[in-house]
Structures are given as structure tokens and as C-alpha cells.
Amino acid sequence: MALQCGIVGLPNVGKSTLFNCLSNAKAQAANFPFCTIEPNVGVITVPDERLNRLVEIDRPKRVVPTTIEIVDIAGLVKGASKGEGLGNKFLANIRETDAIIHVLRCFENGNITHVDGSVDPVRDKGIIDTELQLKDLETVENRLGKVQKQAQSGGDKNAKRLYEILVRYKEALEQGRSARTVVLDNREDEKLAADLCLLTSKPVLYVCNVDEASAAEGNAHTRAVAEAIRDEGAQMLVVAAATEADIAELESYEERQMFLADIGLTESGVSRLIRAAYALLDLETYFTTGPDETRAWTYVKGTKAPQAAGIIHTDFERGFIRAEVIKYADYVALGSEKACREAGKIGIEGKEYVVQDGDIMHFLFNV
Numbered sequence: 001m002a003l004q005c006g007i008v009g010l011p012n013v014g015k016s017t018l019f020n021c022l023s024n025a026k027a028q029a030a031n032f033p034f035c036t037i038e039p040n041v042g043v044i045t046v047p048d049e050r051l052n053r054l055v056e057i058d059r060p061k062r063v064v065p066t067t068i069e070i071v072d073i074a075g076l077v078k079g080a081s082k083g084e085g086l087g088n089k090f091l092a093n094i095r096e097t098d099a100i101i102h103v104l105r106c107f108e109n110g111n112i113t114h115v116d117g118s119v120d121p122v123r124d125k126g127i128i129d130t131e132l133q134l135k136d137l138e139t140v141e142n143r144l145g146k147v148q149k150q151a152q153s154g155g156d157k158n159a160k161r162l163y164e165i166l167v168r169y170k171e172a173l174e175q176g177r178s179a180r181t182v183v184l185d186n187r188e189d190e191k192l193a194a195d196l197c198l199l200t201s202k203p204v205l206y207v208c209n210v211d212e213a214s215a216a217e218g219n220a221h222t223r224a225v226a227e228a229i230r231d232e233g234a235q236m237l238v239v240a241a242a243t244e245a246d247i248a249e250l251e252s253y254e255e256r257q258m259f260l261a262d263i264g265l266t267e268s269g270v271s272r273l274i275r276a277a278y279a280l281l282d283l284e285t286y287f288t289t290g291p292d293e294t295r296a297w298t299y300v301k302g303t304k305a306p307q308a309a310g311i312i313h314t315d316f317e318r319g320f321i322r323a324e325v326i327k328y329a330d331y332v333a334l335g336s337e338k339a340c341r342e343a344g345k346i347g348i349e350g351k352e353y354v355v356q357d358g359d360i361m362h363f364l365f366n367v
Contacts, residue, residue: 003068003069003098003099003281003283004041004068004069004070004071004096004097004098004099005068005069005070005071005097005098005099005100005101005205005277005280005281006070006071006073006093006094006096006097006099006100006101007019007070007071007072007073007101007103008073008094008100008101008102008103008128009102009103009104009105009124009128010105010114010116010124010127010128012105012112012114013103013104013105013124013209014103014105014209014241014242015072015073015103016040016072017241017242017245018103018207018209018239018241018244018273019040019042019070019072020245021241021244021245021248021270022042022044022070022270022273022274023042023043023044023070040071040072041069041070041071041072042069042070042071042072043067043068043069044067044068044069044070044274045065045066045067045274046065046066046067046068046274046275046278046285046296047271047274047275048065048066048285048296050285050287050328050358051063051065051287051294051296053332054287054289054294054331054332054360055294057289057331057332057335057336058289058290058291058294058336059291060289060290060291060292060293060294061291061292061293062292062293062294062295063293063294063295064293064294064295064296065296066278066285066296066297066298067298068274068277068278068281068283068298070101070277071093071097073093073094073097091131091132091135091199094132094199094202095197095199097202098202098281099202099203099204099205099277099280099281100202100203100204100205101204101205101207101273101277101280102125102128102204102205102206102207103207103209103241104121104124104125104206104207104208104209104221104225105119105121105124105209106119106121106208106209106210106214106218106219106221106222106225106238107119107209107210107211107214107221107240108211109211119221121208121221121222121224121225122224122225122228125206125225125228125229129176129178129200130176132178132199132200133173133176133177133178133200135199136169136173136178136179136198136199136200136201137170137173137174139196139197139198140166140169140170140173140196140198141170143162143166143196144163144166144167144170147159147162147163147166148163150163151163151164158192161188161189161192162192165184165189165192165193166196168182169182169193169196169198173200178200178201178232179193179198179199179200179201180200180201180202180203180204180232181232203234203280203281203282204232204234204280205234205235205236205237205273205276205277205280206225206229206234206235206236206237207236207237207238207239207273208221208222208225208236208237208238208239209239209240209241210222210238210239210240211240211242211243212240212242212243212263214238214240215238215239215240215243215263215264215265215269216263216264216265217264218238222236222238235276235280237269237272237273237276238269239269239270239272239273240263240269241269243263243269244268244269244270246259247259247260247268247270248270256268282300282301283298283299283300283301284298284299284300284301284355284356284357285297285298285299285357285358286299286308286355286356286357286358286359286360286361287328287358287359287360287361288312288360288361288362289331289337289360290337297311297312298311299311299355301357302354303354303355304351304352304353304354304355305320305322305323305349305350305351305352305353305354305355305361305363306320306351308323308355308361309323309361309363309365312363315365315367316363316365317365318365318367319365319366319367320351320363320364320365321364321365321366322348322349322350322363322364323348323349323350323353323361323362323363323364324346324347324348324349324361324362324363324364325346325347325348325349325353325359325360325361326340326345326346326347326359326360326361327345327347327356327358327359327360328358328359328360330343330345331360337360337362
């Protein structure tokens with residue numbers, strides 16, 4: 001799938017260091033603003049213990065995990081909404097992504113300069129929020145001017161509804177609230193709003209970049225961020241990017257686990273971040289498995305069986321007959337498709353079946 005998460009933040013907060021931990025692409029990481037100018041794109045494997053367990057059971061010749069795309073975008077500064085710094089380029093790049101990973105500097109280090117001279121992640125968050133909101137307000141006001149006459153004529157119901165949505169967005173943005181805080185009434189309204197491509201309507205994950213000592217429990221800065229986002233309904237993760245970079249250099253799994261244990265963690269921040277980004281994009285996974293291949297397939301939550309089949313091949317969707325579905329827990333407990341079939345644990349599902357995360361699927365089709 002082409003869905004992308006964009007890593008954003010002020011200059012020198014650790015975006016490129018984090019991106020380098022996430023992917024094999026080596027974005028330049030240096031101690032000066034605008035180090036990252038062109039967005040770097042990394043295709044990143046999503047860690048999934050369920051896939052590992054299926055591989056243990058079926059011992060396939062080939063294993064294909066699921067992936068997501070992470071984009072490292074240039075740092076933003078005050079005035080970006082008016083084109084300051086790399087503002088116009090930054091905003092164009094973020095508009096093309098589907099969700100935002102907002103990195104906040106939550107560590108003190110006199111050797112790494114801060115664009116505003118001091119460490120204050122809540123202030124930094126406010127700077128980026130304000131710039132994105134100002135750009136969205138400009139978008140909304142421009143659109144309002146075009147839609148208002150159509151809405152007032154009464155002949156176009158969609159225009160009237162869009163006008164009402166735009167007014168609600170305008171009120172929120174003028175109050176310093178992001179578009180995502182506006183709760184729309186129904187699916188039709190959501191579709192109309194989606195066409196606006198507002199920057200602050202995108203789902204966001206806040207990543208607090210801390211020092212190694214704060215990796216397990218956070219610090220005063222991360223607690224301040226948690227309080228600041230309390231009413232946003234957004235997620236927050238604490239990650240020590242520099243430490244994650246050190247962990248990535250270790251050769252063996254055992255060494256990495258020992259390092260994590262020493263700093264009070266059972267799992268790397270990178271693994272947690274990748275899974276959180278996957279969920280942020282509203283993505284889930286179903287599996288196909290057997291002696292030839294065990295594979296994880298990505299789909300958007302709420303997808304029905306024929307469309308899920310179409311992810312494998314368009315012919316599967318076009319000629320869809322039915323889906324045979326085994327629940328992951330049953331497959332692991334019984335140890336094979338044959339055993340599940342004998343135990344009556346294979347469900348026969350039609351076109352209206354909504355695929356569930358972790359389903360093991362086999363599609364029957366005819367074209």
C-alpha cells in the first residue's frame with residue numbers, strides 16, 4: 001500500500017536520527033537546520049510476532065512481512081505558513097502524507113543547538129501546530145469564498161453542507177485548534193472534508209525524543225507533553241533516538257536484548273514506533289500461509305473480503321466467490337490448516353464479511 005507517515009518537527013529535534021533507525025536509508029544527520037531538504041522515503045518492515053509464529057508452524061520456503069512507508073521531511077520554522085525557511089516545500093511534502101509522526105525534543109544537550117535556544121517541547125509543538133493551522137485557515141477561507149454563493153442559492157445540497165463544514169473548521173482554527181478536533185456528523189461529511197486535504201486533519205503520533213536515562217520512564221518534558229495533548233485524543237511514545245541508533249549497530253539479537261534490559265526496556269522504541277505508525281494509518285494485517293509462502297497482507301480497517309482479495313490480485317476481487325477464514329488463535333492452537341478443517345474451525349464467508357486483524361485467509365474465485 002502507498003500510505004505514508006511523515007516525520008515532522010523543528011530542526012535538530014532528532015527526526016533524521018530516528019528515520020535512520022527506522023530504515024536502511026541513511027538520511028544525513030548533522031547539527032544544523034535544514035539538514036534534510038528532500039524528503040527521504042524508507043520502506044519499513046512492520047514487526048509482527050504472529051508472522052514469526054506462523055513461520056515456525058509451516059516452515060515455508062518464502063516469508064513476506066508487511067511494510068509501511070516513512071518519510072523524513074525537512075525541519076519547519078516560525079513563518080513556514082508564509083513561506084519562511086523551507087516552509088512551502090515542507091507544507092507541500094506533509095500534504096502528500098497520510099499521517100504525521102511529530103518528533104519533539106525532550107532532552108538537554110548543550111552540544112546540540114536548538115533553533116529557539118532552549119528545550120521546551122510544548123512550545124515547539126505549538127510552533128508547528130500554529131503554522132499548520134494558519135495554512136489550513138488560508139485553505140478554508142479561500143474555499144469558503146468559492147462555496148458560499150453556491151450554498152446560499154440552495155440548489156446544491158453538497159455545497160450547503162460543505163459550507164457548514166468549512167465554517168466549523170474556520171471557527172476551530174481561529175481558536176488555535178486543529179481540524180482533527182472537529183467531529184463530523186456522518187460518512188458523507190467526512191468524504192466532503194477529506195477533499196479539502198487539510199494538514200491538521202491528519203492523525204498524529206507525538207514522539208518524545210529523550211536521552212538514554214529517560215528511555216524507560218520519561219522525564220519532566222515528556223510529562224509536560226502528555227498534559228498538553230490530553231484533550232487531542234492523540235498517542236504519544238517516548239523514544240531515545242540516539243540510543244536506538246546504538247542498539248541498531250549491535251550485531252546479534254541477544255546483544256540488543258541485553259542492551260534494552262540494561263536501560264529498563266523489553267522492546268526497542270523503533271519496534272513500538274513502527275507498530276504505532278501502522279495503527280495510526282488505520283491499517284491491519286491478514287495472512288496467507290502454507291509450505292511455499294507465509295505472507296502478511298496490509299489492508300485498511302473495515303475492508304470487506306472481496307476487496308481484501310483484490311490486494312493479492314485484481315482477478316481475486318473481480319471473480320470473488322467466497323473466503324475461507326481461520327482465526328489466528330485456532331491455527332496456532334491446532335497447528336495446521338488440515339487440523340483446523342477437521343475441527344470445523346474454518347469459516348466460510350461471503351462478500352459482506354469484514355476482514356478481522358490476524359485472519360488467515362484463502363480466497364476462492366472464478367474469472
